[in-house]
Amino acid sequence: MLKSTRSNTNATITTAILQGLADNGGLFVFNNIDSTFFQPDLLSLSYRKLTNKLFRYLIDDIEDDDLQYIIEQSYNDPNFQPDTVSYTSTSNFTYLNLYHGNSFAFKDMALSVLPNLFTLSKQIQNINKPTVILTATSGDTGSAALAGFSKQPNTYTIVLYPTKGVSEFQEMQMNAFQSDKLIIYAVDGNFDDCQNIVKQLFKEVQVDNVLLSSANSINIGRLIPQIVYYIYSYLKLVRENIIKYGEEINFSVPTGNFGNIYAGYLAKRLGVPIKKLLISSNQNNVLTDAFNKGIYKIDRTLHPSISPSMDILISSNLERYIYDCLNQDYDKVNELMESLAKDKQIDTSFLNKSNLFYAGYATEEDTYQTIRKVFQEDNHLIDPHTAIATFVANEYHEKTKDNTHMVIVSTANPYKFSDALLDALHLPKDGNLLERMERIETYTKFPIDPRMKKVYNEHLSKKQLSKEKAYVVLKKVIGDIDAKS
Numbered sequence: 001m002l003k004s005t006r007s008n009t010n011a012t013i014t015t016a017i018l019q020g021l022a023d024n025g026g027l028f029v030f031n032n033i034d035s036t037f038f039q040p041d042l043l044s045l046s047y048r049k050l051t052n053k054l055f056r057y058l059i060d061d062i063e064d065d066d067l068q069y070i071i072e073q074s075y076n077d078p079n080f081q082p083d084t085v086s087y088t089s090t091s092n093f094t095y096l097n098l099y100h101g102n103s104f105a106f107k108d109m110a111l112s113v114l115p116n117l118f119t120l121s122k123q124i125q126n127i128n129k130p131t132v133i134l135t136a137t138s139g140d141t142g143s144a145a146l147a148g149f150s151k152q153p154n155t156y157t158i159v160l161y162p163t164k165g166v167s168e169f170q171e172m173q174m175n176a177f178q179s180d181k182l183i184i185y186a187v188d189g190n191f192d193d194c195q196n197i198v199k200q201l202f203k204e205v206q207v208d209n210v211l212l213s214s215a216n217s218i219n220i221g222r223l224i225p226q227i228v229y230y231i232y233s234y235l236k237l238v239r240e241n242i243i244k245y246g247e248e249i250n251f252s253v254p255t256g257n258f259g260n261i262y263a264g265y266l267a268k269r270l271g272v273p274i275k276k277l278l279i280s281s282n283q284n285n286v287l288t289d290a291f292n293k294g295i296y297k298i299d300r301t302l303h304p305s306i307s308p309s310m311d312i313l314i315s316s317n318l319e320r321y322i323y324d325c326l327n328q329d330y331d332k333v334n335e336l337m338e339s340l341a342k343d344k345q346i347d348t349s350f351l352n353k354s355n356l357f358y359a360g361y362a363t364e365e366d367t368y369q370t371i372r373k374v375f376q377e378d379n380h381l382i383d384p385h386t387a388i389a390t391f392v393a394n395e396y397h398e399k400t401k402d403n404t405h406m407v408i409v410s411t412a413n414p415y416k417f418s419d420a421l422l423d424a425l426h427l428p429k430d431g432n433l434l435e436r437m438e439r440i441e442t443y444t445k446f447p448i449d450p451r452m453k454k455v456y457n458e459h460l461s462k463k464q465l466s467k468e469k470a471y472v473v474l475k476k477v478i479g480d481i482d483a484k485s
């Protein structure tokens, strides 16, 4: 059973997955997990068997056979098996590389599983309507959602991305998906503009014959698959004798919506010996202030950065952690979230009482320098998001002298952000995108994933709309799908 952060609602997993949000804007949370899950017998399990065991532990309204089927469906994609996470050791850290999926970013880890859970949840709840997934993206969610949901029967996926902010490769990649059930638009504006159009559509569009839903990271179905790699990484470090069973480790996580790091927090609650979780932010350091200064303030100016997937002012999943900090008192959470909506800021001094989290951020210059330094000193190529996690891990180490083994969660293939890499490595930026990517490859000897060249060769040109037009066009698109369903 799940609970809501803002009311005494209970829900089954399938309901929570289909609904996304709880009744009055609350988020669904697990209420009955504890550290008995983590046992030495997990050490012998493959990634898939571990996934199965975790899903069985967390999910109570799906039968064994169906769970097994979901995992097979999700993990047997010829293009990507989520258990192909890889590791790179450098002088100080272990990098956990989560970017081998269809969108070359860690969001595939969840969005390769969620669509299958979604379809199964519909079956279990006897819903036969087609699904319309409506999503705003700052880059990575779009491609990951398109890749994941395009394989589902009877499902339309609509993606809006801003012309400002997404990288050239991210844009090409979204426009490389082709099917009459995939609808992709660029909107003149930034991510918030896209988000607002989507919110307005959810509020104002009436549908009768379709299930209108979203794929964003507040869905509990996205968190579940993300817990697996925290547990698996720990077990892997033990198996490779880098740490002893029971010894603590740290993770540094590039953080935007607090989804990835919240999965790490759940791994800790399930018993994985984690000492510190580093909340690594870019110059939009809302979370650093929330944890270190005790002020969570969301009416700031968004500064577009070279780590666009973390350009965020409202960090939605933080509410789930706040709920635990306030002793799971949903009335208090509700009050707090109401004042956040009204005053655009709240006092979060209760957050820094936690010994588990450390919060830090990197400026743009710190990010460039870290990419260069990691390449020069460790011969490893990382993307800007991962560079931020590295910078904050170094800063943490200097400040605390804590020698606990540190895992850096590496969230994107560096070639997704080639222009930032060229700047960081002081290489020229002329030529088309493929030439620029190959320049980095020649210089670093870090191979370009061949699937990226395919995207480059196969993408279509973008379809661009003004904000006003986007609302009208999409309202019609959704209305038409509803009418013919």
Ligand SMILES: *Cc1c(COP(=O)(O)O)cnc(C)c1O
Residues within 6 Å of the ligand: 105, 106, 107, 140, 141, 217, 254, 255, 256, 257, 258, 259, 260, 261, 309, 310, 385, 411, 412
């Ligand atoms: C989405 C994303 C993040 C942020 O993850 P959250 O779960 O939103 O905190 C970090 N890096 C990359 C590359 C991403 O795509």
